[in-house]
Amino acid sequence: MDFTYVPSTCPYCGTGCGINLVVKDGKVEGISPWHRNPVNEGKVCIRGNKSFEFVNSAERITTPLIKKDGRFAEASWEDAYKEIAAHLKGAKGDEVGFVASARTCNEDNYVFKNLAVNVVKTANIDYCGRRCNADAVKGLVEAFGQGAMTNSITDISSAKAILVVGSNPLEENPLAGRRVIMAQKNGAKVIVADARTSATAKIADLHIAINPGTEVAFLNGIAAAIIKAGRENKDFIAQKTSNFEKCKAAVAPCTPDAVAKICGISADAVTKAAELFTAAQPASIVTSAGAGSGDLIRACANLSLLTGNIGIAGAGVNLLRGKSNAQGAMDVGCVPQDNGHSVPAMIEAAGAGKIKTLYIMGENIASAGAMVVDALDKVGFLVVQDMFMTATAKRAHVILPSASFAERDGTVTNSERRVQRVRKAVEPVGSSKADWQIICELAKAMGAEKDFAYKNAEEIFNDIAKKVPAYAGITYANLEKPEAIQWPASGGVFGTAVLYADKFATRDGKGAFSAVEYKAGEAVSAEYPFAVAAQWPTGTLSLNTPSIVREFSEAKVSINKADAKTLGIKPGSRVKVSGKTGSSTLAADVTTGIKAGVVSLPLTFAAAAVKLEKTEGA
């Protein structure tokens, strides 16, 4: 009997917890704590704890599949490559789209981008999830210079005040949430702004139930209150920042009363939050990227600059990522090239018949709703590279089976810029292959073997280190230590834990304030009277992990108790939720843990306002 532990990185969220894969006789039989990993010290959430289950799922795709007469037939790799190469070769670059993945490794995304840009010659490359992240990252770049979390997950625990806005780390990034708990145990005050009484809101010292979509108004209100009380960090502003006056003018109208009205809270709450946030240094802001979160990030950045909470441990703007490699996919260049389409634009173009060939790696974009599904159905030739028969894969013409994270080598980059290894622990199921390998072999079939002659993932990584400045100086050898490296590597043995300790990475080296105005989103109306607080996609990995399915067997819409009563909705009632772009029927979760007039639900169609109807027979 063979029994080994193989250290790896959790494939779920952007926290990037270290785990040990327990391998017995060539099979991953479980997950064991990896105490030595500095991110999570052996602790994991339920997803990490069960992340071996999907590896062994009977639902894994094990051979290439080619659709003939509407049905998938097993095919050889050779035939699958031939089929794809034939289509791609004749295709016009601007009629092809490539969707990379925030879940697969840096190596995969890097060669994927090269295939798109250098071989197929299209500018239409993007990674899924960037939909949300792009805006946020842009905000960070403008304010500070780098498009990433300014600080480290670990150092959140040394904060003395924490403002959580647009994020629910205890449930979404639990091992980052742990750091909030640790800080609080050390005396930090935790402020949470959320319409839901989320798990994070429950531990808050101050929970402020702001209306969904009013985060910017709330943050501006705090900034205004700080300035009014004269508690801004004048030295820091003078020495290290630019554009303060612009920001000051922009937030001036955001008085506590004005903000209270927009956010549906008391004026007192705004001043209280400002007081707590400035009561002690360092103060940290924890947030996540939602759709259109650029302004949210800019408003967060303003607050950090205003109080001098940047460039020191325990401070900063800490953007937590939902998917394991959202940071890396962007770092290695899976973003639209000159005038290329983003994912939403590709979908729109596909719907309009302008994109005829789409190549999707490791993402189930069909889960985002009927509009996407319609567009996929219109695509003339769809290639999907995945582990599972997702709704997206079902629509493909050719499916290429990917190996799981436990079956291949590679690296992923977590929210805090830490580049960590995944390691091959077992052989891939069936004839599935590592994503990078599939892409290199396809490139070969297209006659481009010269630039894709990689023998292993490490060779690709060495290329990344040469081409991507942030990755300079990183090698597989120096990722062997459990600390691995937080880019940029130049900051020390383990890279850089806190960005901007000396100066900002902006052109003038200064942190840039910006004037951010609150823009009201799609307002609730008589037709759609409920505001949507949060929507989350249903993940392919989770759906194939029985222990998680058991916890969340049914998709639910959370409704305030009073609202439910008015509508005659009882716990478990079937409720039709509809918005402008779609509708779905879900079970009701009736709760006091959400503000009246607000709902939260899984992402089956994107909406900011919805109506609810109890369906027949419920």
Next chain:
Amino acid sequence: MTKKGDMLYAWTNDADIQKKAELGGAVTSIWKYALESKAVDAVLVISKGKDLYDAKPTLVKNAAELANTAGSLHCGTLLLPKLIKKYFDGAANMKIGVTVKGCDAMAFYELAKRKQINLDNIVMIGVNCGGSVSPVLARKMIADKYGVDPDKVHKEEIDKGQFIIEYEGGHKGISVDELEEAGYGRRSNCRRCKMKVPRQADLACGNWGVIGPRAGKATFVEVCSEKGANLLDGAVKKGILATEPANPKGLEIRGKVEGAMMKLGDKWRKHDFESLGEGKDRLKKIMAETSRCIKCYSCISACPICYCVDCTTKNPAYVTPGEVPPNFMFHLIRFAHIADSCVNCGQCQELCPAEIPNAMFMHAQQVELEKMFGHVPGLDMELPLMAFVEEKVERARLHNTGSDMIYENVFTPLPKGH
């Protein structure tokens, strides 16, 4: 002929083992003999992973690979018996030798009582244990309190009340008391632990009591079972190991140190349990802390008392699926099922992402129950207060009654055939 109760100094004759061994290399040498003589099919021990702070369970079948597993890793906070249950069918079909700390030994007995491990197929060599330190905290402690780069350290040990490091350029010791005062040092369960010499193993090995010319070069071995005596004799006969009777003065010193450690354990128990308050206050405190739970199930996965195929905390009648934090019932179920048998191994606390002092809560209750009923878990095969049921049999019984509600069925007799 060695016999149960003997106290010996032992040292290896194997040059490779000697190089790596903590002291006399007795533990590793006996494993070598056990493998070579086929007394065991494999040994499960702790070895160095990525560095000296990274303890990794390692299965060894080839005696030649054993030398690499010698030496003590004080950052090794793992619990091996649960791995044997999970991944080795509870040693149902193979004989396994395991190096155990006190908590490992106790966990073995508790799992065996619940028929999750076949102790007949387990050989345990115990190591005395003054405590272990969580690895990431240890590194921080070395950087902050010692002013030394943790990656420059090549050896760490706990000796004479000090945590000592050897590094490029010297060695340095700081008293464990001082470190713990500053929030570093041993895990909180280790501070309360009183299983310093694991006599329920087949042999109990350590450094306490080795004095005179052999100090630092021999392992102190207390022979705790006939199985242990035979192994030791076999290893000596094969020339792998040499022994001599322990120096009586050394024996006395060892007793004194053990006594002092027990007192220290009592001191920490008092400190920790008093901090919990009493009665309603204690309940309030427990409820407040557990209200952060994110229901990761790590405590249950790791606890050596939890073994159910289908955990009651997953029954929707008690705990709503998907709800975070879960209601208090989640924790009450654990308290009800575990408290009489908790061995204070600390796993449920060290692995809790919500920073809930679970082990402290459970241990506090265990100690109260022990006072009331006199049952001491982890020592032997004596059954706990609420004698266990066999999961499968019990489930089948419930199933056959047509309802899975235990309270409706508790008085229904077992169906025939059981």
